[in-house]
Amino acid sequence: MKRKHSLVLVGMLGVAMSLTACGDDSDSGSEGSEGSTGDSSAAAGKIGVILPDTESSVRWESADRPALEAAFKEAGVEYDIQNAEGDAERMTQIADTMIGNGVTVLAIVNLDSESGAAIQEKAESQGVATIDYDRLTLNGTAQYYVSFDNTLVGELQGQGLADCLGDKKANIVFLNGSPTDNNATLFADGAHSVLDPMTNFTVVGEQAVPEWDNEEAATIFQQLYTAADGKVDGVLAANDGLGGAAIGILEGNGQAGKVPVTGQDATVEGLQNILAGTQCMTVYKSATQEAGALADAAIALVNGEDAQTTGTTKDSESGREVPSILLEPLSITKDNVGDVITDGGQTVEDVCTGSYAALCTEAGIS
Structure with a gap:
């Protein structure tokens, strides 16, 4: 999809009104x-x-x-x-x-x-x-379209997965968002634009998840994983929910933390998975x-x-x-999980609970 735009980070534009509703x-x-x-x-x-x-x-x-x-x-x-x-x-x-x-x-x-x-x-x-x-x-x-640069979201996911995988040869599975969501198309396009030219990576499976349904995503990923004989080295998951579904299947096969998984939305679950090492990155919007x-x-x-x-x-x-x-959007890895909390996207109380408290401390989050 051809689009023209200026990647200007739009801040909160002040409204000249002093009355609060x-x-x-x-x-x-x-x-x-x-x-x-x-x-x-x-x-x-x-x-x-x-x-x-x-x-x-x-x-x-x-x-x-x-x-x-x-x-x-x-x-x-x-x-x-x-x-x-x-x-x-x-x-x-x-x-x-x-x-x-x-x-x-x-x-x-x-x-x-x-x-x-x-x-x-x-x-x-x-x-x-x-x-x-x-x-x-x-x-x-x-009259207007208000969003994040969704092609850039996919580019950040693709680059994030590439960084987590390194220069080794690797098999990748794409777990895309709903086919009825135009954003999902842009995410996938952006990720492919980064990963496809990298000849050390091979896409061994790709499927969209209807309605972004996490339970269906687990079923779909299990099928893709089985079709690839378990030879999956990285997962391009379109958001944290789909990423979590893939991580669940990987965990059942003893591969959680060994196979990098991407995400999006910087959810509590996504940030906790990053701290635990089962997800390599997410995208914060x-x-x-x-x-x-x-x-x-x-x-x-x-x-x-x-x-x-x-x-x-x-x-x-x-x-x-x-x-x-x-x-x-902003790419989030273990090194800058704290940026989401500092910005108010999530709270320390929600992310750093139970066993994640020690992981937060290790990551410099308090």
């Missing part, structure tokens, strides 16, 4: 949250955000939701955040309800491009602006930074202004150049 939870858990400023001087509009699920990654509820809530409250804008729980029909219903309840800007993390594009088309027909959050909706109509960029773009639309972008991303199906805000 007082938010109320309209629902509990992953069902939804709604905040209201209760102040006439706040932005004259309402922002809806639909997160995709709670299964593909723990980040959506543990990181993105609180970061988005904090950003919207700080900006003094009314908002409604809900989770589709992996159900495209549910996402459509949530979108319809949000539009009916007066959102003026709707941001979605699509479950697939077809249903995402339909949501955006309906929103547009109702005068509601839309933003693609984290995943680009192919053939969509979003600051939820606070991404949520801040989404909040700034959404608030600009609410106020009838243009958002500050870093470039454009080409929709591979429609050919449209989508104005984009692309952030720069």
Whole structure:
């Protein structure tokens, strides 16, 4: 996929509003949250955000939701955040309800491009602006795309695995993300662009994992491992959940810690696996930074202004150049696990529990 963009690290853009919102939870858990400023001087509009699920990654509820809530409250804008729980029909219903309840800007993390594009088309027909959050909706109509540079994510994973394997000849298995997620395609493309030219590496298996399902990932990896007669020296796993699934199979075959595995999202499990030596790296994408960029773009639309972008991303199906805000991800290894904690991505209390406390101390994390 050809894309043009500037790899500008977008920080939290300050919003010129000093009033802080007082938010109320309209629902509990992953069902939804709604905040209201209760102040006439706040932005004259309402922002809806639909997160995709709670299964593909723990980040959506543990990181993105609180970061988005904090950003919207700080900006003094009314908002409604809900989770589709992996159900495209549910996402459509949530979108319809949000539009009916007066959102003026709707941001979605699509479950697939077809249903995402339909949501955006309906929103547009109702005068509601839309933003693609984290995943680009192919053939969509979003005004903006807010995400990380996902090809670079894959490049970091590919380089990370190469660094862990060294110059030796090695057999690699690719455990890719969901085929309906455009990001998964970009991750794989980026990783292949790094690893394919390295002639000492041979890809002995590659498969996408539907819906990023970790249990299915374990089954798929077991099949790939068996097909390769156990001769697997490295695993390019698209995120920490898939990486954890592969590590479980490797552990059952006495190979955990001997076969480098990649990941993404810098989850608690992923960081603990890195500290334990069963995962060689992950990719950290600051939820606070991404949520801040989404909040700034959404608030600009609410106020009838243009958002500050870093470039454009080409929709591979429609050919449209989508104005984009692309952030720069960070490669995390055992040497810099502490950077995630320092940035607020995870806490010492969550990562350094039980047997991991000593490993944290060894890594200089306290």
